[in-house]
Amino acid sequence: MNLPAALLDTLSQQFPGDAMATGMAERLAYAYDNSRRNALPDAVVFPTTHEQTEALVQACRAHRVPVIGRGRGTNTTGATVPVDGGVVVSFERMNRILRIDPDNRLAVVEPGVLNGDLQQALKHHGFFWPPDPSSSPWCSIGGNLACNSAGPRTVKYGSPRENTLGLRAVAGTGEGFRCGTYTSKGATGYDLTRLLIGSEGTLALITEATLKLTPKPSALRTLRATYRDVSAAARAVARIMAQPVTPCALEFIDDVALKLARDYGGDGVPLAGAMLMIEVDGEPETLPSAVDAVSRAARGDGLEDLRVAETAKETEALWSARKALSPAQRTISPNKINEDVVVPVSHLPELVDGIKQLAKKHDVLIVSFGHAGNGNLHVNLLPRDEAERERSHACLAEIFALVISLEGTLSGEHGIGLVKKEFMPLALQASTLHLMRNVKAAFDPEGILNPGKLLP
Amino acid sequence: MNLPAALLDTLSQQFPGDAMATGMAERLAYAYDNSRRNALPDAVVFPTTHEQTEALVQACRAHRVPVIGRGRGTNTTGATVPVDGGVVVSFERMNRILRIDPDNRLAVVEPGVLNGDLQQALKHHGFFWPPDPSSSPWCSIGGNLACNSAGPRTVKYGSPRENTLGLRAVAGTGEGFRCGTYTSKGATGYDLTRLLIGSEGTLALITEATLKLTPKPSALRTLRATYRDVSAAARAVARIMAQPVTPCALEFIDDVALKLARDYGGDGVPLAGAMLMIEVDGEPETLPSAVDAVSRAARGDGLEDLRVAETAKETEALWSARKALSPAQRTISPNKINEDVVVPVSHLPELVDGIKQLAKKHDVLIVSFGHAGNGNLHVNLLPRDEAERERSHACLAEIFALVISLEGTLSGEHGIGLVKKEFMPLALQASTLHLMRNVKAAFDPEGILNPGKLLP
Numbered sequence: 013m014n015l016p017a018a019l020l021d022t023l024s025q026q027f028p029g030d031a032m033a034t035g036m037a038e039r040l041a042y043a044y045d046n047s048r049r050n051a052l053p054d055a056v057v058f059p060t061t062h063e064q065t066e067a068l069v070q071a072c073r074a075h076r077v078p079v080i081g082r083g084r085g086t087n088t089t090g091a092t093v094p095v096d097g098g099v100v101v102s103f104e105r106m107n108r109i110l111r112i113d114p115d116n117r118l119a120v121v122e123p124g125v126l127n128g129d130l131q132q133a134l135k136h137h138g139f140f141w142p143p144d145p146s147s148s149p150w151c152s153i154g155g156n157l158a159c160n161s162a163g164p165r166t167v168k169y170g171s172p173r174e175n176t177l178g179l180r181a182v183a184g185t186g187e188g189f190r191c192g193t194y195t196s197k198g199a200t201g202y203d204l205t206r207l208l209i210g211s212e213g214t215l216a217l218i219t220e221a222t223l224k225l226t227p228k229p230s231a232l233r234t235l236r237a238t239y240r241d242v243s244a245a246a247r248a249v250a251r252i253m254a255q256p257v258t259p260c261a262l263e264f265i266d267d268v269a270l271k272l273a274r275d276y277g278g279d280g281v282p283l284a285g286a287m288l289m290i291e292v293d294g295e296p297e298t299l300p301s302a303v304d305a306v307s308r309a310a311r312g313d314g315l316e317d318l319r320v321a322e323t324a325k326e327t328e329a330l331w332s333a334r335k336a337l338s339p340a341q342r343t344i345s346p347n348k349i350n351e352d353v354v355v356p357v358s359h360l361p362e363l364v365d366g367i368k369q370l371a372k373k374h375d376v377l378i379v380s381f382g383h384a385g386n387g388n389l390h391v392n393l394l395p396r397d398e399a400e401r402e403r404s405h406a407c408l409a410e411i412f413a414l415v416i417s418l419e420g421t422l423s424g425e426h427g428i429g430l431v432k433k434e435f436m437p438l439a440l441q442a443s444t445l446h447l448m449r450n451v452k453a454a455f456d457p458e459g460i461l462n463p464g465k466l467l468p
Numbered sequence: 469m470n471l472p473a474a475l476l477d478t479l480s481q482q483f484p485g486d487a488m489a490t491g492m493a494e495r496l497a498y499a500y501d502n503s504r505r506n507a508l509p510d511a512v513v514f515p516t517t518h519e520q521t522e523a524l525v526q527a528c529r530a531h532r533v534p535v536i537g538r539g540r541g542t543n544t545t546g547a548t549v550p551v552d553g554g555v556v557v558s559f560e561r562m563n564r565i566l567r568i569d570p571d572n573r574l575a576v577v578e579p580g581v582l583n584g585d586l587q588q589a590l591k592h593h594g595f596f597w598p599p600d601p602s603s604s605p606w607c608s609i610g611g612n613l614a615c616n617s618a619g620p621r622t623v624k625y626g627s628p629r630e631n632t633l634g635l636r637a638v639a640g641t642g643e644g645f646r647c648g649t650y651t652s653k654g655a656t657g658y659d660l661t662r663l664l665i666g667s668e669g670t671l672a673l674i675t676e677a678t679l680k681l682t683p684k685p686s687a688l689r690t691l692r693a694t695y696r697d698v699s700a701a702a703r704a705v706a707r708i709m710a711q712p713v714t715p716c717a718l719e720f721i722d723d724v725a726l727k728l729a730r731d732y733g734g735d736g737v738p739l740a741g742a743m744l745m746i747e748v749d750g751e752p753e754t755l756p757s758a759v760d761a762v763s764r765a766a767r768g769d770g771l772e773d774l775r776v777a778e779t780a781k782e783t784e785a786l787w788s789a790r791k792a793l794s795p796a797q798r799t800i801s802p803n804k805i806n807e808d809v810v811v812p813v814s815h816l817p818e819l820v821d822g823i824k825q826l827a828k829k830h831d832v833l834i835v836s837f838g839h840a841g842n843g844n845l846h847v848n849l850l851p852r853d854e855a856e857r858e859r860s861h862a863c864l865a866e867i868f869a870l871v872i873s874l875e876g877t878l879s880g881e882h883g884i885g886l887v888k889k890e891f892m893p894l895a896l897q898a899s900t901l902h903l904m905r906n907v908k909a910a911f912d913p914e915g916i917l918n919p920g921k922l923l924p
Contacts, residue, residue: 115814189899194875197842206662227712256683298754358571386653419650443645450910
């Protein structure tokens with residue numbers, strides 16, 4: 013235990029009974045996230061109110077002790093790993109949906125509400141909240157906001173930054189504040205709402221969010237297109253995104269991933285040079301013409317097979333390859349390096365070709381798939397032994413350099429956390445980083461909020 | 469002339485010939501904006517490059533001289549009036565469209581490009597940039613970004629904050645920097661892009677913007693609905709926004725405004741208790757069902773007449789009332805007080821009723837119209853003499869208090885500038901304002917960028 017006794021006293025009063033944990037078992041349970049990085053916190057607290065969170069930050073600030081906000085730890089970048097110890101604030105007990113207001117197309121939630129639970133609650137009202145990370149059933153809205161976590165639907169409906177109206181939060185100064193609006197439009201001062209979204213808990217702890225809801229289209233159609241090679245598929249993505257009908261999902265899966273998925277998932281998974289999974293949504297009257305438009309764009313040089321699911325069962329069958337992918341990867345390598353680079357869509361063919369070449373050059377197994385409609389590729393390096401692991405790191409640096417040269421950036425939706433912060437100077441100018449550090453100091457002068465993350 | 473001689477020397481070298489103006493005629497021409505406020509700058513400069521803008525801010529910072537960015541001065545809040553003198557930076561000569569990239573759905577522009585010119589250039593590519601202030605033919609993109617200026621289409625397509633991917637800018641520190649991405653998605657550090665949008669030139673001067681483009685729907689249908697009274701119309705707005713088909717414009721015009729427009733514009737303008745102008749866009753196959761859905765929602769208690777334009781000529785006729793409104797107001801009062809409050813859509817009926825009562829109580833002529841789909845009302849007070857002018861100011865304070873009590877905020881799209889900054893503590897907590905001041909200091913430690921604006 014490294015916490016000063018005085019702070020521990022204060023915290024015990026603020027978080028009585030099981031609202032605080034200092035035993036080794038609990039500390040271990042909150043030491044890691046999905047990055048597989050690990051560092052022990054000195055204590056874990058479970059606030060249930062905004063006021064408690066305010067008091068916590070004030071107490072920790074007085075003692076210069078780190079405060080690390082945590083949703084459900086599903087992020088892959090180490091953003092919630094307490095590298096300098098301190099107090100982990102788990103928002104899992106602040107999990108109430110405070111208000112669903114369909115007339116104003118908004119919902120007010122506490123940060124610990126699970127993404128999937130919110131979607132379920134919204135269904136009855138005919139609305140949804142667009143961000144849909146693949147961890148949706150077990151990741152929290154607070155975490156989604158902290159990391160600007162997106163998902164397949166972003167291509168049509170945007171990320172948390174486009175789907176949040178306002179926040180309540182506690183800055184590193186210990187000040188509680190509200191920002192943003194309950195209205196769908198606003199020009200009253202600086203946009204602190206978007207500034208907090210994606211700041212990975214380094215500026216403030218979010219204690220409440222006003223989310224913008226979208227009416228749920230009543231119909232959805234799934235298409236699966238296979239291509240001769242990755243370049244042909246990538247060119248089809250660029251064609252699809254250059255025409256007016258925007259699909260609500262446009263997922264890319266490369267040949268290596270397909271093979272893996274087939275080995276694991278069986279014959280239902282097609283063998284091809286690459287595959288696109290496409291979803292188009294709309295109203296029953298409009299859907300056929302939308303599907304036509306997207307199908308036309310999907311066709312072209314290198315297309316091997318294009319199927320449109322007509323039933324729920326067929327839809328499920330088409331998605332089987334994508335679903336088999338995550339467990340299949342785990343069978344190959346427990347040390348997966350999971351990246352989510354992003355480039356302008358038209359540069360996707362160069363990116364997938366370049367990654368193939370780098371995989372060959374460094375003799376590393378790379379599986380690429382992801383949200384191609386946004387140019388956002390999950391590039392997973394799967395080292396099978398220590399030597400390949402070392403080669404992977406060299407390869408990764410070259411992948412980032414390639415991405416930057418293609419006008420892309422380091423992360424589309426996973427964020428920076430621990431694992432990518434050293435690469436930030438590749439993506440951002442020194443002056444931009446300097447201003448980001450100034451912004452950090454404006455919210456958190458002592459640097460107690462999630463130290464060691466995001467900024468190099 | 470109040471500029472230090474040394475600074476004037478430096479500026480003369482940086483801005484040779486007609487790139488700088490210090491004569492009284494030019495200073496007068498850049499002393500005002502559409503707020504009718506007025507203050508003389510000491511000099512006006514016309515940069516043509518980012519580098520020149522950087523050098524300018526560095527020079528002014530060294531002498532602690534104010535720097536006021538300016539697009540075309542169409543804003544109504546005094547945001548570009550140089551209240552403390554200093555150097556006005558007019559971006560009118562940085563007016564090149566640098567890149568139109570339909571494959572990536574983006575355009576890169578200099579800040580002086582006119583909104584209307586950009587829309588024209590995008591037409592050939594089948595795209596548009598959603599923000600469409602009514603000053604669109606003569607306002608600049610830089611000004612749109614600085615003020616988060618929106619317009620009718622925002623109800624469906626969002627404001628500049630939802631339609632900008634990245635910026636290049638010069639902070640008050642004199643540092644040039646890039647923020648944001650060329651990609652449609654990104655989670656690489658703090659969102660400085662949105663922070664600058666709507667900051668009214670108080671954090672940085674924007675020298676380049678990467679704008680997100682939207683495919684232009686190929687068809688548009690205009691509807692006009694008249695109602696017995698403002699409450700009935702406001703309730704119809706709430707109904708329209710609670711169903712899934714979002715119109716691309718949903719404009720409200722109250723009885724006083726209609727009468728004014730008819731006096732000025734003739735019999736084509738209907739007499740009614742209130743009117744909605746509705747536009748629905750889409751593809752030819754989808755439009756009829758969308759128009760049906762919106763029409764159903766527009767019907768209800770208090771509807772008097774619902775017309776759907778079938779031809780371009782009919783569309784024009786339906787819009788005549790809205791078009792006659794601005795010139796009509798000018799015939800009444802040269803001292804129009806032009807507000808743009810915003811409330812959650814479901815509170816619109818209470819807002820329009822409340823405004824009616826306040827107009828009566830203070831004996832002030834008030835005309836209300838605006839972007840009702842966002843709950844954004846332009847509340848125009850039209851004092852006809854000095855006594856009414858004084859009563860108007862008392863009335864205005866009560867309007868703001870009403871808006872806040874209805875969970876609304878001070879500005880939907882005009883911003884704060886000079887004229888609303890004293891009301892900011894009504895809308896924002898002291899802690900939020902304190903953090904905004906910290907953010908200001910992070911970008912502009914000497915407070916040279918547009919002093920006296922936005923923050924009280």
